[in-house]
Amino acid sequence: MKKIINSPDNYIKEMLEGIYIAHADDLTCVDGDLQVLVTKHKKEGKVGIVTGGGSGHLPLFLGYVGKGMIDGCAVGDVFQSPSVDQAVALTREADSGAGVLYIYGNYNGDIFTFRPAADEVEMEDDIETAEVLGADDVASAGPSAPGEKSTRRGVAGIFFVYKCAGAAADKMLSLEEVKRVAEKASNNVRTMGVALTPCTVPRVGKPSFEIDDDEMEIGMGIHGEPGIRRGKLEPADQIVDEMLEKIVGDLPYENGDEVAVLVNGLGATPLDEQYIVTRRIHQVLEEKGIKVYKYYVGEYATAIEMAGFSISLLKLDDELKEYIDHPVDTPFFKQV
């Protein structure tokens, strides 16, 4: 295990200490618990949006806490969920009377954290809550159908759910409305990833899976969950074509439809390669009559030091376009 760390046991604590030091003007923690992270720029009367999940995915999840996006994050250990108590403390801090929306990925651990927390704050604190799950990974369950979504993993596409819901909340919409916007974004986003190398959880100390030097795994999850096909590494264009077939094929698209595209590096993939991929996405979508409204390219949701990338498409309407355009200022992501 080749990592720049002191000890696996202190990994999360020291990482978070660094984050609070570097972003002291913008981020703080609740009741001294480093794993309950909130913005310092709380906007009174606004619907609070909070998230949470395992570490190892920076800038996901905590990196999107800030102006125009989300308000707080319960931070778990690497690939582990935060506790119910942490989610409760986070919710209490994020509420300013307009209620709190939970947006998190579709994993049992996180569901078992946030649902009991919601029950607790509704009972004890009379805080109104709602939840919207990210479940965008088309590789993790068959073609979309009613009920199918409940089995899909949440991956990088949650960025778009934060982006749209964050904008709606920033425009002071009600909890019901912000939830509606988040649901629309979640229902309209599809993602697929490909991995070239595994990643190593510090406490485990060895790679999450084995893969040959000339192999790739298409559809792999963000914790190294199995994909839909392992094969020889192919040229970038061929990989993109296969991924887009699945992604675009999973939602009805008509000629002239518009999308926002997220090309996401999984940790060790150079930006160069991500732009080679972007170029091919543009060609394919043009052929399909789909127009790209905005590109996001870079590391948005990683799997520690995994090599590979994912593509997310968010199908847009006029309302979502307005929320995509809304400015954001967080320590990890800014849109002017």
Added chain:
Amino acid sequence: MKKIINSPDNYIKEMLEGIYIAHADDLTCVDGDLQVLVTKHKKEGKVGIVTGGGSGHLPLFLGYVGKGMIDGCAVGDVFQSPSVDQAVALTREADSGAGVLYIYGNYNGDIFTFRPAADEVEMEDDIETAEVLGADDVASAGPSAPGEKSTRRGVAGIFFVYKCAGAAADKMLSLEEVKRVAEKASNNVRTMGVALTPCTVPRVGKPSFEIDDDEMEIGMGIHGEPGIRRGKLEPADQIVDEMLEKIVGDLPYENGDEVAVLVNGLGATPLDEQYIVTRRIHQVLEEKGIKVYKYYVGEYATAIEMAGFSISLLKLDDELKEYIDHPVDTPFFKQV
């Protein structure tokens, strides 16, 4: 070689096509040459600032082209300098009557590109030019002394030179003044890096050097140039301590001095590890009586997919603090 590419020969062309597609509102090329990249937001009457160098370092160099920073970049092949003709075309485009400042790293290839280009545009187009080199790598030559700087490599610290000079130009200072600010930043910045893995130039197809699974190389350059010491991988804190000894020891510091700090991932190093490093930097500088004015953490100057990081310290005065605070809006880097 495990890369998401189509062919090594098309690597730069396809990467640049992706960049122009994703950032069509902000970036364009000159005379159809993808390797001569300029901002679409040219500010008339402002000193033009241009740069250039080999690819493989994204977001360096072209990633800093935009509002409040620099105006254009001549893009070479991976780890190769752009041509004199490209630097000439770039200079002509970037000039709007106030002259052009070249800021680039201290490598012979780039010197042999920009100096003849400067001669050509001064003679043929009557464009006034000046140059400031980045030469911040303390590991690449002994303790600073008059003349010593000329042998040092330019690495991630050039970010601070762009940042300060870009702000000065944006405030409509003269070429002479912008050059003075760039020189001050260049003279005040020191960097050192450590590598855990090599990187692979696509056309070469094999790693740039070999290093054992339990080894690190301290002081390694951004193209894999040898460092000052190879040894067993140590805990993060110990690595930071050794690097800061060299970096801080290379400039006179007094109690209460202020710095801007850049923690830079070399390509494959997770943000988690960069923040563990940030935490230790904070502790050490506090012990030394040096105050951190602002932190930048992330990938600012990479070596393709190398694992490792560098630390840069920019010693500040009131003038440089003002320029550090100046807003920036480029596709790859934003500061609100």
